Amino acid sequence: MQSKFLLSVFLVCLCFMMNINSSYARDDGYANERDTLSVTLKEAEDLFIKNNLSLIASRYSIDQAKAQVITARLFENPQLGYETGLYNTGTKKFFDMSKENGQRAANISQLFQTAGKRNKNIQLAKINVQQAEYQFFDLLRTLKYTLRTDFYKIYYQEQSAKVYAKEISSLSKTLSGFQQQYAKENIALKEVLRIQSQLYTLQSELNELKDGIDDVQSEFKLLIRTDAKKYIVPRLEFNLDGKNVLQQVTYKNLLDSAYNNRYDLKVAHSAVDYSKLNLRLQKSMAMPDVTLSVTYDKQGSYIRHYTGLGISIPLPLFNRNQGNIRQAKIAIDADQLALTQQEEQIQSDLDNSYQSADRLERLYNSFDPAFKTDFNHLIEEVFKNYQKHNISLLEFLDFYDSYKTNTLQLNNLQLNRISSLEQLNYITGTQFFNQ
Structure with missing residues (x-):
């Protein structure tokens, strides 16, 4: 009676897993049929500069501000x-x-008009043009940061997906062999179910990873404005293994660059200049x-x-014009306070990101460069030894789980390291790293 029950359980699980496998086969087939767009980071940035709608709309804002200068120059x-x-x-x-x-x-x-009102209005309009240009370049900085980090996310998550695919393929073959051995009554049903359970777990984790990749793919394709049906395949053209990137530039240079090149900070500076000039205008309006x-x-x-x-x-x-004059004076104090706050925020963000990037770089460089190659070779030997019955099923699955975990952690570490360097680029407003 018990053997019949176990056989029923086995058949149900087998049918269930066959459905899962066929579903994944359809998914993989669909992915293979999709058009792919293989791009380097430089090629992606060129497409982004040329096609991004947010940048195009921001350029119109600059033209609108320039039109206001023409209006300010006109006489009554x-x-x-x-x-x-x-x-x-x-x-x-x-x-x-x-x-x-x-x-x-x-x-x-x-x-x-008296007291230089016309000239002051012209100068205010010119500051508006300057602010529109600063806002455009700050938007460019922000979107470019998103583009570059998305590029690396897609690349390293795809590397992790390959690990899952390799392990799923290997376990699928193992499962097929187990099913044949079970049919010959050479192994117990629990071993077949154990492999099936592990395979189902891997397929579920891969599905979640693919969902995350699709989300990043969607955002990336919007940034470069390409066909939504295309699948982005990033091509990485540099290798940071063994390199101490942070030693290329001092912390002081990073901070100076942030103060000099951050366009949102320039917007804050120009806001103070605008308020001071507006105070002069409001006094002349009297x-x-x-x-x-x-x-x-x-x-x-x-x-x-x-x-x-x-x-x-x-x-x-x-x-x-007493009220407007007082309001203009208050605006100067408020804008000056906002400028000081932003400068302090930049310094705080830079210090935090620099420490994080330094820790990640030290951690990554502490790994043996041959670790990944040796580990890949080890897992192949584990599979061979399991086929020869030199190790047990539990040892085999433990080795596989350890392989997956370590490989995924290594991919995430590489992604986090590059992302931390991109964060420093974003904070400083300069492409110091990953050029």
Whole structure:
């Protein structure tokens, strides 16, 4: 009775695993049918600069800011007025346009800004252009960082996926052999189920890894704006094994570079300059502007065909722009505080990232360069010894699990190390590393 129960369990598990295997076969077939795009990091960056929609939209913002400079340069339009009589009580006529009795009057006036208001508005518009350019380059810095880190994520996660695929293929062959041996009653059912369980675990982990790769692939393809159906295959063109990258530049140089090249910091500096210039503008707004005018009146004045020259100026008795001036002063203090805070944040971020990059570099360089090759050779020998029954099933699976774990950790360590260097590039605003 017990043997029949175990046989039933075995058949159910076998059918279940066959479904899983066929499902993975369909998935792999679909992946193989997909068009691939093999790119180096340099090629990906070129596509990104050329095609990225966010960068294109940001360039339009610069053009819009430049258009505001044109507007600021323009003078005020002159005002032209004309007047005619509605009703002439002498001739009893409406709109009397006769030569002798008709009334017509006209005037033209021009506003002249004082205290350098026009020049200050031009300078403010130019600062807006400068800020738009800084914001464009800061967006470029941020998106480029995302692009480069995504590139490395895809590459190293694909290396980990190959480890899973190799182990799944090997265990699938082992399972097939076990099933044949079980049919001949040479091995126990529990050994078949143990292999099946391990295979199912690996397939589930690979599926989760592929889901993560697909997410990064999607983001990467949006950045370079390529066909969503294509599958990105990164090509790595450099090797950091055994290299002490951080020794190429001092910490002080990194900090100086961040202060000099971070465009978001330049935006903060220009915000202070804008507020200071705006304060000068608001103070000049308290100075009244002058309007000059020329008037002609045919017969509505004390003489016929009157011509007059006029000047008008508002008296700054009540409104001397006090509120806007005070607001501009507060804005200077607020922008200066924001600038100081950002400088301190940069220093804190750099110190934290530098320490992390240093630890990862030391850890990675402490590994024996031959470790990966030796470990790959070892697992091949383990498989051969298991086929020869020199080691038990549990020892075989333990070796395989250790191989997978160590290989994945090594891939993650390489990814984390390069990502930490990219983080330093991002913080400093300069491509010191991984050029």
